[in-house]
Amino acid sequence: MRVAVLGNGGFGTAMALTLARGGAAVSLWGHDPAYTEGIAATRRNSRYLPSVTVPDEIRVSANAREVLAGAAVVLVAVPTQHVRTTLSAMAPWIAPDVPVVSLAKGLEQATGLRPTEALAEVLGRGGRIFALSGPSHAEEVALGMPTAVVVAGEDDAALHRLQEALQTERFRVYRNGDLLGVELCGALKNVMALAAGIADGLGYGDNAKAALLSRGLVEMQRYGLACGADPATFFGLAGVGDLAVTAFSRHGRNRAFGERIGKGATLAQVLQSTHKVAEGVWTAKVVAAAAGERGVEMPIATAVAQVLHEGLPPERAVRELMERDPKAET
Numbered sequence: 331m332r333v334a335v336l337g338n339g340g341f342g343t344a345m346a347l348t349l350a351r352g353g354a355a356v357s358l359w360g361h362d363p364a365y366t367e368g369i370a371a372t373r374r375n376s377r378y379l380p381s382v383t384v385p386d387e388i389r390v391s392a393n394a395r396e397v398l399a400g401a402a403v404v405l406v407a408v409p410t411q412h413v414r415t416t417l418s419a420m421a422p423w424i425a426p427d428v429p430v431v432s433l434a435k436g437l438e439q440a441t442g443l444r445p446t447e448a449l450a451e452v453l454g455r456g457g458r459i460f461a462l463s464g465p466s467h468a469e470e471v472a473l474g475m476p477t478a479v480v481v482a483g484e485d486d487a488a489l490h491r492l493q494e495a496l497q498t499e500r501f502r503v504y505r506n507g508d509l510l511g512v513e514l515c516g517a518l519k520n521v522m523a524l525a526a527g528i529a530d531g532l533g534y535g536d537n538a539k540a541a542l543l544s545r546g547l548v549e550m551q552r553y554g555l556a557c558g559a560d561p562a563t564f565f566g567l568a569g570v571g572d573l574a575v576t577a578f579s580r581h582g583r584n585r586a587f588g589e590r591i592g593k594g595a596t597l598a599q600v601l602q603s604t605h606k607v608a609e610g611v612w613t614a615k616v617v618a619a620a621a622g623e624r625g626v627e628m629p630i631a632t633a634v635a636q637v638l639h640e641g642l643p644p645e646r647a648v649r650e651l652m653e654r655d656p657k658a659e660t
Contacts, residue, residue, distance in 0.1 A: 331353075332355045332403075333349050334398045334404045335359065336406050336408055337359070338365075338407075339409075341407050342405070343375045343379050345433065347472050347474075358390045358397070360391075360392055361412075365377065366390060382473065394423065398420060404429070405433055406432050409434060409609065411438065417449060421452055429492060430460070431462050433461075434609070435609050438616075444461075457483075458488065460489070461483070462480070464477075466479050468581075476502075479502070479567060482505075482568070484509055489507070510558060511563030512563060514554045515564055515568040515572060518553060518554075520576065520608070521631050524591075524608070524634050524638070526542055526577035527577075527582075527589040527591070528588040528589070528647075530588070531593040532593075553626050583607070614638055618632045633651055634647075
């Protein structure tokens with residue numbers, strides 16, 4: 331099976347390695363020609379996964395048309411905010427019957443759309459677009475550590491085929507028909523991981539983090555229900571599973587980003603200091619606005635957005651959360 335992976339960041343590279351180990355013929359595309367040529371020459375992704383070797387069997391190229399040629403599956407490992415522009419240029423080279431799987435975990439800032447919705451608009455089709463999500467840090471996936479994820483979509487027969495195509499000995503894939511819920515989980519857990527990181531940066535302990543994540547999961551499900559998602563999805567791999575790993579692991583980009591904010595760095599300072607993307611930064615702003623419009627109570631997500639984008643001091647945000655009116659746990 332030929333697989334095209336669009337995006338040579340950490341997770342795109344990790345998925346290319348995983349599928350190549352499973353026997354697929356993998357081509358990996360990157361948007362930066364010079365950097366991508368460097369990976370092809372050195373077989374190292376020094377910026378995102380410096381500890382692993384990219385085997386010669388994986389074709390690495392900045393030529394999207396060549397990477398997509400003959401692909402039976404296309405994985406889109408492009409940050410959410412770049413999905414639309416990146417895939418718009420590639421749309422003529424992706425056949426209508428080829429399944430496209432989004433690996434992004436965010437919401438488009440300009441429109442509030444989920445990655446698969448943006449892909450559907452760009453590619454001009456619906457049912458053949460899917461999402462892969464779950465607790466899956468690139469650093470561990472790349473090393474072949476045991477990982478379980480879900481692939482979600484509306485075409486059950488196609489989901490079965492994708493499950494078989496993407497699963498390997500160390501990479502277990504479950505099916506989920508709740509595409510909406512799976513994508514919302516992936517986007518919202520990043521916001522809550524930012525909150526957990528801010529608490530870490532402020533020097534708060536395990537009690538504070540556990541409270542933030544417990545109440546954060548409530549907010550995630552509350553928002554999902556308002557959008558029409560299946561509430562059970564939020565207690566599966568894409569929901570509580572991904573939330574836990576992102577909020578506690580040393581590999582969690584959003585947690586680490588939030589920790590620096592909690593220690594006093596500004597949003598601009600953190601953004602300028604790294605090539606890596608923390609999707610929750612932009613998702614927080616989108617979700618806070620959408621929650622207000624929908625009348626959904628999301629105090630943690632709103633506080634994160636205010637800290638990042640409105641200059642609310644983290645200590646004050648925590649104080650305001652703690653001083654909210656007493657209520658029943660719901």
